[in-house]
Structures are given as structure tokens and as C-alpha cells.
Amino acid sequence: MPGFTATAWLCIVALYLPILVLIVFSFNENRSVVLWTGFSLDWYAKALENDGIRHAAWVSVKIALFATVISTIAATMAALATTRTKKFAGQGLVYGIINQPLMIPEIVTAIATLSLFALVKKITGLTGIGYLMLAHAAFCIPFAYMPIRARLETMTLTLEQAAADLYAPPLKVFTLVTLPLLGPGIVAGAMLAFVVSLDDVIITLMIAGPGETTLPIYILGAIRRGVTPEINAVSTILVAVSVLLVMLLFVVQRRMQR
Amino acid sequence: MKTVLRLLATASAVAFASSAAMAxxxxxxxxxxxxxxxxxxxxxxxxxxxxxxxxxxxxxxxxxxxxxxxxxxxxxxxxxxxxxxxxxxxxxxxxxxxxxxxxxxxxxxxxxxxxxxxxxxxxxxxxxGTTSFTVDTAVYDGDIDTLALLFDPPEVLQGRINMLNDMNDVINAGLRYLGYGRCNGNQDELREVLALLSKAKPHWRTMDYAVIEKLTSKDVDISQSWNGAAMRARAQRPTLKYAYPKEGFTGxxxxxxxxxxxxxxxxxxxxxxxxxxxxxxxxxxxxxxxxxxxxxxxxxxxxxxxxAPEIVMPAGAPEPDFVTPCPQEVVDLYNKIWTQLKQ
Amino acid sequence: MSDREAQTALAAAIAQNRRNERLTRAWLLAPALTLILAISILPLAITVVYSFLTPGTYGGVTWEFSTDSYVQFLFQRDIFDDSLVFNSAYVSIFLRSIGLALGATLGALILGFPTAYFIATKPREQRNIWLFLITLPFWTNLLIRTYAMLLIIRDEGLINIMLMKAGIISSPLTILYTDTAVFIGLIYSFLPFMVLPIYASLEKLDFSLVEAGYDLYANRLKVLFHVIVPLAKPGIVAGCILVFIPGLGAYITPELLGGGKKLMIGNMIAMQFGASRNWPFGSAAALILMALVILVLLANALAARKGASRNG
Incomplete structure (x- = not known):
């Protein structure tokens, strides 16, 4: 399609331009994220020494991973239920419920969830990071669900039916036929869920307990006192590590295919 | 499936227990x-x-x-x-x-x-600390100790102002400029405040908490600010000066x-x-x-x-004004002014 | 086995099958629904209750029934005089937010569709890498990312310098702290939410068919609108929902890039839980927003049903 490739490249360049700026400023010698004065590695040293920031980054990744796994599994199952079984009464309602976390501004959900969790804590006496993880998993579901469902809707049933006609048990049909076909949808959904969880501020701020500060919360608190390139350094490290991991994965995958 | 469930159960148990253990x-x-x-x-x-x-x-x-x-x-x-x-x-x-x-x-x-x-x-x-404002004296070299710089700015500062994105800080400054009391429920006086803020707003470039970034990037030349933030901004823009307006400021x-x-x-x-x-x-x-x-x-x-001039107040500066919490009726009025101003 | 017996057996099998299906469905839906019911719908119920109460001193609520919050949305009581008059402030805040969200959705679609298409035409083993490349920028923090954007679109920013060096413009464009900046920011933040669902629905497209289509019709636009777009429709709908709805409530990016001089729905509501100390009104405004979103979704579903029945 003419123009499509150009548009795609434009998007990719536009997406990376701010990231480039962000990385450049992580090497700023000055304590500003908007005024460049000179090169230094100080902020990397500071970030690595800063317990608070390291802990926050680790909590963020931990919660995002948990939320991604849970929400992607739940969303895949729900997407199968809403597209792979016959139409049923209440399908619209189910669809509405799954998308509900999108519909209310976060602060409202956050305040209401806070009241609810306080009640649960009082009754059960349980505390800990589990609350935060579950809350993240819940609001990640619609983001994981939508791409998976879109994928399922465009997949024809022929292959699955053919397999079923050959008396393959449903589970086998699922793992050997449906799941591989569904793969791209699941990957897309999981990636969105991960990003959404990693960047959440408001719900996390309200629900997090002692020692559960995530990176966005850490940064939010820093606004009034000035954000320093330390945050850029941490972001750069996070990006670099993930690029390395994915490259590694890619290489391994290629090896295995050969 | 069962293993997945068991895995989840263990994971959540670990998640809850890990912090329950602290004592x-x-x-x-x-x-x-x-x-x-x-x-x-x-x-x-x-x-x-x-x-x-x-x-x-x-x-x-x-x-x-x-x-x-x-x-x-x-x-x-x-x-x-x-x-x-x-x-x-x-x-x-x-x-x-x-x-x-x-x-x-x-x-x-x-x-x-x-x-x-x-x-x-x-x-x-x-x-x-105090909440007042800080001005680049290289841009404006007149008397800085007046709230007029925010509400009735000289030409060089028009369109170069950042206000804190904070209902109370902005309205309190307006009240001081007009000489009215804080936690004010007087509707005539508040109507004047709204008129003052609405008239001044076109001169404001931004309303943002990120004072230091706004000033150091030279997006603005004057900003409402906490004294500590003003000091940090000055480190990167030495011509900034923290004002102690004669109409008063928040402590x-x-x-x-x-x-x-x-x-x-x-x-x-x-x-x-x-x-x-x-x-x-x-x-x-x-x-x-x-x-x-x-x-x-x-x-x-x-x-x-x-x-630091931001910390050590000059002789003759007014006493900082520590504002008491306002009753709900007043907050409701402030809220309406704020919504009107920013609609 | 008589015919009748066979029929009963068949009926029983079908019934069994249906029952099984219902069971499977319930089992498949259980995790997602349980999580959302417990962590999102239950709080929603709390929100409904809050919206009919009276604000507590210093935040929170007092247990006293009141519909003031809903009245307050359209009318103002007791500001400057005691009569009820129509208040356009909240409505205009809502309208502006809706306009921005719609614009962002359209912009993300125009940029996102070609991008998704581009990825879907890449060799299979590369596609996940491309997806990863699209989402990677969002692994960094929103705030820092927005500061970086600020540097790019400022008067003395990268864009203006490049355009001026290239001789396209002679004086810098003022983008920062305008609605244009807000649009750019929103499209930027939501682009992956458009690209990924569209990609997911396009991925299985057989592009040799598309090529054949080109040869036959020789009109690429026709192929696009008659073959590709209908195929990608579920993805487009999903993408639009994932951009439009969060776009309505977004406020951190719009505030930073737009200069914060105008309220968005999102921070108008957030304010009620902060300095304005009016939880019931914040709850009511959020519910009104949700009702609006549901209306949009319903209209969309109805349109889809009509379209479907017309086609088949």
C-alpha cells in the first residue's frame, strides 16, 4: 500500500524521538531534565546507589509481570468464551463488565477500591503487596482482552472444526490449533497489559502499602522538588535491559528454528 | 490447568505472606x-x-x-x-x-x-517554607516585591508567567492582592477575585507544579513558587530572584x-x-x-x-501567613471560581 | 433403535452439548469476571452510593442522602446568588475532553492502521520484534517521556530547528501549550493501543491475496476499503475503544503539554477528591462520564448489528 510504509516509519521515528532525548539527558552533568550542560555518568552512579529508586523499579517490574500473566490468562479465557461459544443472553453485559475498568476515571476507582480493601484488611487481617497486584491485574484485563478478541473474531473456525471432526479432544484442538493461531493476539495483549501496569500512577498511589512504592509513584512525589536525570538513568537501564533480553530471545528462537 | 492454579495460589500466598512477616x-x-x-x-x-x-x-x-x-x-x-x-x-x-x-x-x-x-x-x-514567586531580574528589573507582577504584569512579563496549578495558592494570592481576608465567604469579594483572575489568565503561559523545569527551560520568566524550589531553580538560572511581596505570602x-x-x-x-x-x-x-x-x-x-535569600527573609518583609483550613462552604465557592476560571 | 429413540438421543446429546458449552463458557469467563467484579464493579457500587451522599468535612462522605451532586453538574446553586441557574462550566469541560479524545482516536487510527499493516506484512519471525519496538518507548515513565516531548516541540525545540534549517518555515511554530500539543501528546501516548489490536486482526491476512487483488482491480484504494478494512474491523473497533475511553479520562499529558490552564474531565474529577473535598460530586461526575461511554459503546454495537443484518 503506497504511503503505508512511510507512515509506519514516521510513527516509529516519532515514538523514539522523545526516548532518544530521554536517554541523552540521562547523561546530563546538570541536575536538570530540560537544560543540557555537559556529559557525565553521575546520574547512573546516583541511581545505582539510590535504594529508594532501585527498590521502586524492582517493585514496578514485579507487579507488572504478575499483572500481565494473570490478566492475559484471564483475558484469553474470557475472549474464548465470548467468541468461541454460541451467542448467549448477556453477552453484551459480559463485554461491558470486562471493559468496565476502562470506563471510570482512575481516581474514582482508586478511592472506592481503597475503601473496599481497607474493609477486607480489617476482616481478614491480610496485608501485603497482593492487593496491589490484584488491582493491577484487574485493570489490565480490558487491555489484554481487546487484541485477543479482535484476533479471535478474524480467525475462521474451519481449522478448529476440521480438527474436531477428526475427533481430536477439545483440549488438544485448543493447544495444537487454536492457541498457536491465537499467538499474535496474546502477545499483543500481554504487551499492552505490561505497559499499562508499568505506568499506572493513581490506583497504585491509593492502594500501595508500606514498601510498595513503584517507579511512577516515586517520580510523582519528586515533581514538586524537581525531577532529576536519575529517573532518566533508571528508565534507560530498564529499556536497555529489556532490549538485551528480547534480542537474546530472538537469537535463541532463531537457533532453535534452524 | 491445575498446576497453573497451584502456582497462582503459591504466588499469591508468597505475596501476602512476605509482608505479613514483618514485625x-x-x-x-x-x-x-x-x-x-x-x-x-x-x-x-x-x-x-x-x-x-x-x-x-x-x-x-x-x-x-x-x-x-x-x-x-x-x-x-x-x-x-x-x-x-x-x-x-x-x-x-x-x-x-x-x-x-x-x-x-x-x-x-x-x-x-x-x-x-x-x-x-x-x-x-x-x-x-514560604510560597511566593520568583522572577528573572535580567528580564524585569523593576520592583519585584508586589503581586502585581502576577495579576497585572508589566509588558515584558506578559505571557511569561507560570502559576501553581493549585486552587488555594492561586486564590489566596488573588485575595491578598485585593486586600481581602483568607478563607473568605464574602460573595462580592470573591466575584472580584474571579474577575481579577480571569483578567490575568491570558497573561499566564502555564499553570503547573513543575516550577523548576518551567524556569530552567526558560519557558517562563516568572513563576509562583515554593522557596526551596526557587533556590534550586536559581542554581541553574542565577538571575532569578525570590520575591517577598508587600501584599503578603503563604507560609x-x-x-x-x-x-x-x-x-x-x-x-x-x-x-x-x-x-x-x-x-x-x-x-x-x-x-x-x-x-x-x-x-x-x-x-x-x-x-x-x-x-540563601530564599531561606533568610529580608528585614521588613511581611510575616508569612499560615492559612487555616477553610469551612466547606468556602471551599465550594473556591471550587466554583476555579472551575469557571479553567473551564 | 427406533426413529423416535434416535431423535430423543440426539436431542439429549444436543442438550448435553449445550449444557457442556454453557459450563465451559462459565468456567472460561470465571477468572476475568471474578477479578473485575471484585476489584472494579464492587468499588463501582461504592461510587454509586457515594454520589448520593453529602460531602464530609475534609473529604470523605457523611451518611446523608442528597442528589445535590447531580444537580450541581448542570446547575449552580448559591454561587454569588441563591437561584438555580444553568451552569455551562462542567458541560464545556466535558465537551472539550470528548473533542480531544475523538481527535486523538482519529489521529491514532490514521497513523496506527498503516503501522499495523506494515508490521503484519513483515516476515512472521520478525513481527513480534516490531510489536516490541512499538511498545518499548512506553516502558519508560510517562512523566519523563512527556518532559522529553516538551523539549522536542518547544519554540526552540528539535522540530522547529529542523523545519527552520530545512527552510520550510522562517519563524518557529508555537506548538507547546496549545491544543495541538495536547493532540500530539494524546496520539503519542495511545498509539500502541491502536496498533496492537489492529495488528492482531490483520496478522492472519494472506497478503498474496491482497497482491492478487491489486493485479485484478489495479485500484489499491478499492482493495483497501473492500478487502483489508473489513477484515481488520474487529481490531479497529477494539483499538478505537482502547484509545477513546482512556483518552477521555487522561489528564497528566494534556496538562503538561497544554499548559494546565484548562481543566480536563479527568482532573476535574480528581480535584474533587483532593483540594475541593467533594467526594460525592466527584463520584457523580465519574458516573455521568461512564454513562456517556456506555451510550457510545451501545450506539456502536447497534450500528454493528444493523450493518451485520444488512449484509447477511
């Missing part, structure tokens, strides 16, 4: 973000063999909402002046009687009989207090006493860049802090 020898502090000296915390941890968990919030109200919901697990909070009064009124703070503690003698007498905690039965000073103090039902009450009391030690208050000031209200702490403060 003795801990202290959970909930303070404004990036406001606590890591050096001071390390010192406390080593001295009392206590592990400190430190988390940050971004507004008094967010902290209040959480604390009110209950069972936060925190021991120490650092509410602003009016919030101390609110929290005492709501029964959210533990009466730990700092005034009977060993280090109370170090508290500047000026900060003992404060309206938010008379006699200091609940809280001790943490940091205090504020953040205070260390213990939450009712604190899980580590004894450690929290140790921390309150610890914070009144001059050296620790000095460490805090060096980090957070504000004054602290503990006598003798200047010996431990960086020299540039002691001479």
Missing part, C-alpha cells in the same frame, strides 16, 4: 516524595537497629484519604500545618506528647505554640506525626525524638532545601543554605 524492628514512614534525607534514614536505622520503609505521596489530601480508609500500615506521616489540625480533629493522630521528650528543648519556641498543634502534643517541626510547615494504631509505635516515638536532634534536622534541610525549626541545626547545614 519487630521496623518503621514505616509515609512522607512527601523525595523529601527525606537517605543519610538521615541510614543513621536512624543504624542507631536503633530498625529497618525503615519509606514511601512518598504527592499531596496532603491523597495521604489523608489513605489514612482515613484505615489500616495503611504506616507509623509516621508528615502532614502540612492545616492537615495536622484536620487529622487531630478526625482522631487520626496518636497523642505521643513530643513536648515531654528529651530533645524537645531543641525546638525553636516560635514553633511550639502553633495553631495547628498548640503546645506540640502530637507533632514536631519537619521543614517550613507553611510540614510536621512529623505518629498515626493512631501505628504498628511500630515505640520506634515511631524514637523517630519523633530523633527528628528534634539538631544534626538530623540539619541533614533533612540539606536534602530537602528548606528551613527546619530546630535550634542549633544551622551548625550542620551547608553554608549556602544559611545565606
Amino acid at each position: 519487630a524492628g521496623e518503621l514505616n514512614i509515609y512522607n512527601w516524595g523525595n523529601y527525606t534525607s537517605p543519610e538521615m534514614i541510614k543513621k536512624f536505622e543504624e542507631k536503633f537497629d530498625v529497618k525503615v520503609n519509606l514511601d512518598g505521596y504527592d499531596s496532603n489530601e491523597a495521604m489523608l484519604a489513605k489514612v482515613k480508609a484505615g489500616d495503611t500500615g504506616y507509623d509516621i506521616v508528615v502532614p502540612g500545618d492545616y492537615m495536622v489540625k484536620v487529622m487531630i480533629g478526625e482522631g487520626l493522630l496518636e497523642e505521643v506528647k513530643p513536648n515531654t521528650m528529651e530533645n524537645f528543648k531543641n525546638v525553636d519556641p516560635k514553633w511550639v505554640d502553633v495553631w495547628w498543634d498548640p503546645g506540640r502534643n502530637y507533632s514536631v517541626p519537619y521543614q517550613w 507553611w510547615m510540614d510536621n512529623v506525626a505518629v498515626l493512631k494504631g501505628a504498628p511500630n509505635l515505640e520506634n515511631a516515638k524514637l523517630f519523633i525524638n530523633f527528628m528534634m536532634e539538631p544534626e538530623n534536622a540539619g541533614l533533612t534541610s540539606n536534602f530537602a532545601r528548606y528551613a527546619n525549626g530546630i535550634l542549633g541545626s544551622d551548625k550542620f547545614m551547608e553554608p549556602e543554605m544559611l545565606s
Whole structure:
């Protein structure tokens, strides 16, 4: 399609331009994220020494991973239920419920969830990071669900039916036929869920307990006192590590295919 | 599937248990973000063999909402002046009687009989400062000590102004400029304030909390600002000058207090006493860049802090105005003004 | 086995099958629904209750029934005089937010569709890498990312410098702190939410068919609108929902890039839980927003049903 490739490249360049700026400023010698004065590695040293920031980054990744796994599994199952079984009464309602976390501004959900969790804590006496993880998993579901469902809707049933006609048990049909076909949808959904969880501020701020500060919360608190390139350094490290991991994965995958 | 479920069960059990296990020898502090000296915390941890968990919030109200919901697990909070009064009124703070503690003698007498905690039965000073504005004197070289620069700006400053994105700070400044009282329910006076703000708004470039970034990137030449932020901005733009407007400006103090039902009450009391030690208050000031209200702490403060014009008020400047919490009717009116202004 | 017996057996098998299907469905839906019911719908119920109460002093609620919050949305009582007059402030805030969200959705679609198509035409083993490349920028923090954007679109920013060096413009464009900046920011933040669902629905497209289509019709636009877009429709709908709805409530990016001089729905509501100390009104405004979103979704579903029945 003419123009499509150009548009795609434009998007990719536009997406990376701010990231480039962000990385450049992580090497700023000055304590500003908007005024460049000179090169230094100080902020990397500071970030690595800063317990608070390291802990926050680790909590963020931990919660995002948990939320991604849970929400992607739940969303895949729900997407199968809403597209792979016959139409049923209440399908619209189910669809509405799954998308509900999108519909209310976060602060409202956050305040209401806070009241609810306080009640649960009082009754059960349980505390800990589990609350935060579950809350993240819940609001990640619609983001994981939508791409998976879109994928399922465009997949024809022929292959699955053919397999079923050959008396393959449903589970086998699922793992050997449906799941591989569904793969791209699941990957897309999981990636969105991960990003959404990693960047959440408001719900996390309200629900997090002692020692559960995530990176966005850490940064939010820093606004009034000035954000320093330390945050850029941490972001750069996070990006670099993930690029390395994915490259590694890619290489391994290629090896295995050969 | 079963294995997946079992895995999940184990994972969630671990997640819940890992923090349920913490008990003795801990202290959970909930303070404004990036406001606590890591050096001071390390010192406390080593001295009392206590592990400190430190988390940050971004507004008094967010902290209040959480604390009110209950069972936060925190021991120490650092509410602003009016919030101390609110929290005492709501029964959210533990009466730990700092005034009977060993280090109370170090508290500047000026900060003992404060309206938010008379006699200091609940809280001790943490940091205090002022909210005024800071101007680039290379851009505007006239008299800066007047709020007219924000509300009736000279031509060079028009379109170069940042206001704090804060309902109370903006409306209070407007009230001062017009010479009216704070926590004002007088509708005629408020109508004038709305007219003043609406007339001035086209001259404002932005309304944002990120004062330091706005000033250092030269997006604006004048900004409403806290004194500590003004000092940090000056480090990168030396021609900035912090104003002490003759119409008055806001003063504020953040205070260390213990939450009712604190899980580590004894450690929290140790921390309150610890914070009144001059050296620790000095460490805090060096980090957070504000004054602290503990006598003798200047010996431990960086020299540039002691001479900074943002910290040391010039003779003849008006007394900072510590604004009391306003009744709901007034807040509702303020809210309407704010919505009209920003619709 | 008589015919009748066979029929009964068949009926029983079908019934069994249906029952099984219902069971499977319930089992498949259980995790997602349980999580959302517990962590999102239950709080929603709390929100409904809050919206009919009276604001507590210093935040929170008092248990006193009141519909003031809903009245307050359209009318103002007691500001400057005691009569009820129509208040356009909240409505205009809502309208502006809706306009921005719609614009962002359209912009993200125009940029996102070609991008998704581009990825879908890449060799299979490369596609996940491309997806990863699209989402990677969002692994960094929103705030820092927005500061970086600020530097790019400022008067003395990268874009203006490049355009001026290239001789396209002679004086810098003022983008920062305008609605244009807000649009750019929103499109930027939501682009992956458009690209990924569209990609997911396009991925299985047989592009040799598309090529054949080109040869036959020789009209690429026709192929696009008659072959590709209908195929990608579920993805487009999903993408639009994932951009439009969060776009309505977004406020951090719009505030930073737009200069914060105008309220968005998102921070108008957030304010009610902060300095304005009016939880019931914040709850009511959020519910009104949700009702609006549901209306949009319903209209969309109805349109889809009509379209479907017309086609088949």
C-alpha cells in the first residue's frame, strides 16, 4: 500500500524521538531534565546507589509481570468464551463488565477500591503487596482482552472444526490449533497489559502499602522538588535491559528454528 | 490447568505472606516524595537497629484519604500545618506528647505554640517554607516585591508567567492582592477575585507544579513558587530572584506525626525524638532545601543554605501567613471560581 | 433403535452439548469476571452510593442522602446568588475532553492502521520484534517521556530547528501549550493501543491475496476499503475503544503539554477528591462520564448489528 510504509516509519521515528532525548539527558552533568550542560555518568552512579529508586523499579517490574500473566490468562479465557461459544443472553453485559475498568476515571476507582480493601484488611487481617497486584491485574484485563478478541473474531473456525471432526479432544484442538493461531493476539495483549501496569500512577498511589512504592509513584512525589536525570538513568537501564533480553530471545528462537 | 492454579495460589500466598512477616524492628514512614534525607534514614536505622520503609505521596489530601480508609500500615506521616489540625480533629493522630521528650528543648519556641498543634502534643517541626514567586531580574528589573507582577504584569512579563496549578495558592494570592481576608465567604469579594483572575489568565503561559523545569527551560520568566524550589531553580538560572511581596505570602510547615494504631509505635516515638536532634534536622534541610525549626541545626547545614535569600527573609518583609483550613462552604465557592476560571 | 429413540438421543446429546458449552463458557469467563467484579464493579457500587451522599468535612462522605451532586453538574446553586441557574462550566469541560479524545482516536487510527499493516506484512519471525519496538518507548515513565516531548516541540525545540534549517518555515511554530500539543501528546501516548489490536486482526491476512487483488482491480484504494478494512474491523473497533475511553479520562499529558490552564474531565474529577473535598460530586461526575461511554459503546454495537443484518 503506497504511503503505508512511510507512515509506519514516521510513527516509529516519532515514538523514539522523545526516548532518544530521554536517554541523552540521562547523561546530563546538570541536575536538570530540560537544560543540557555537559556529559557525565553521575546520574547512573546516583541511581545505582539510590535504594529508594532501585527498590521502586524492582517493585514496578514485579507487579507488572504478575499483572500481565494473570490478566492475559484471564483475558484469553474470557475472549474464548465470548467468541468461541454460541451467542448467549448477556453477552453484551459480559463485554461491558470486562471493559468496565476502562470506563471510570482512575481516581474514582482508586478511592472506592481503597475503601473496599481497607474493609477486607480489617476482616481478614491480610496485608501485603497482593492487593496491589490484584488491582493491577484487574485493570489490565480490558487491555489484554481487546487484541485477543479482535484476533479471535478474524480467525475462521474451519481449522478448529476440521480438527474436531477428526475427533481430536477439545483440549488438544485448543493447544495444537487454536492457541498457536491465537499467538499474535496474546502477545499483543500481554504487551499492552505490561505497559499499562508499568505506568499506572493513581490506583497504585491509593492502594500501595508500606514498601510498595513503584517507579511512577516515586517520580510523582519528586515533581514538586524537581525531577532529576536519575529517573532518566533508571528508565534507560530498564529499556536497555529489556532490549538485551528480547534480542537474546530472538537469537535463541532463531537457533532453535534452524 | 491445575498446576497453573497451584502456582497462582503459591504466588499469591508468597505475596501476602512476605509482608505479613514483618514485625519487630521496623518503621514505616509515609512522607512527601523525595523529601527525606537517605543519610538521615541510614543513621536512624543504624542507631536503633530498625529497618525503615519509606514511601512518598504527592499531596496532603491523597495521604489523608489513605489514612482515613484505615489500616495503611504506616507509623509516621508528615502532614502540612492545616492537615495536622484536620487529622487531630478526625482522631487520626496518636497523642505521643513530643513536648515531654528529651530533645524537645531543641525546638525553636516560635514553633511550639502553633495553631495547628498548640503546645506540640502530637507533632514536631519537619521543614517550613514560604510560597511566593520568583522572577528573572535580567528580564524585569523593576520592583519585584508586589503581586502585581502576577495579576497585572508589566509588558515584558506578559505571557511569561507560570502559576501553581493549585486552587488555594492561586486564590489566596488573588485575595491578598485585593486586600481581602483568607478563607473568605464574602460573595462580592470573591466575584472580584474571579474577575481579577480571569483578567490575568491570558497573561499566564502555564499553570503547573513543575516550577523548576518551567524556569530552567526558560519557558517562563516568572513563576509562583515554593522557596526551596526557587533556590534550586536559581542554581541553574542565577538571575532569578525570590520575591517577598508587600501584599503578603503563604507560609507553611510540614510536621512529623505518629498515626493512631501505628504498628511500630515505640520506634515511631524514637523517630519523633530523633527528628528534634539538631544534626538530623540539619541533614533533612540539606536534602530537602528548606528551613527546619530546630535550634542549633544551622551548625550542620551547608553554608549556602544559611545565606540563601530564599531561606533568610529580608528585614521588613511581611510575616508569612499560615492559612487555616477553610469551612466547606468556602471551599465550594473556591471550587466554583476555579472551575469557571479553567473551564 | 427406533426413529423416535434416535431423535430423543440426539436431542439429549444436543442438550448435553449445550449444557457442556454453557459450563465451559462459565468456567472460561470465571477468572476475568471474578477479578473485575471484585476489584472494579464492587468499588463501582461504592461510587454509586457515594454520589448520593453529602460531602464530609475534609473529604470523605457523611451518611446523608442528597442528589445535590447531580444537580450541581448542570446547575449552580448559591454561587454569588441563591437561584438555580444553568451552569455551562462542567458541560464545556466535558465537551472539550470528548473533542480531544475523538481527535486523538482519529489521529491514532490514521497513523496506527498503516503501522499495523506494515508490521503484519513483515516476515512472521520478525513481527513480534516490531510489536516490541512499538511498545518499548512506553516502558519508560510517562512523566519523563512527556518532559522529553516538551523539549522536542518547544519554540526552540528539535522540530522547529529542523523545519527552520530545512527552510520550510522562517519563524518557529508555537506548538507547546496549545491544543495541538495536547493532540500530539494524546496520539503519542495511545498509539500502541491502536496498533496492537489492529495488528492482531490483520496478522492472519494472506497478503498474496491482497497482491492478487491489486493485479485484478489495479485500484489499491478499492482493495483497501473492500478487502483489508473489513477484515481488520474487529481490531479497529477494539483499538478505537482502547484509545477513546482512556483518552477521555487522561489528564497528566494534556496538562503538561497544554499548559494546565484548562481543566480536563479527568482532573476535574480528581480535584474533587483532593483540594475541593467533594467526594460525592466527584463520584457523580465519574458516573455521568461512564454513562456517556456506555451510550457510545451501545450506539456502536447497534450500528454493528444493523450493518451485520444488512449484509447477511
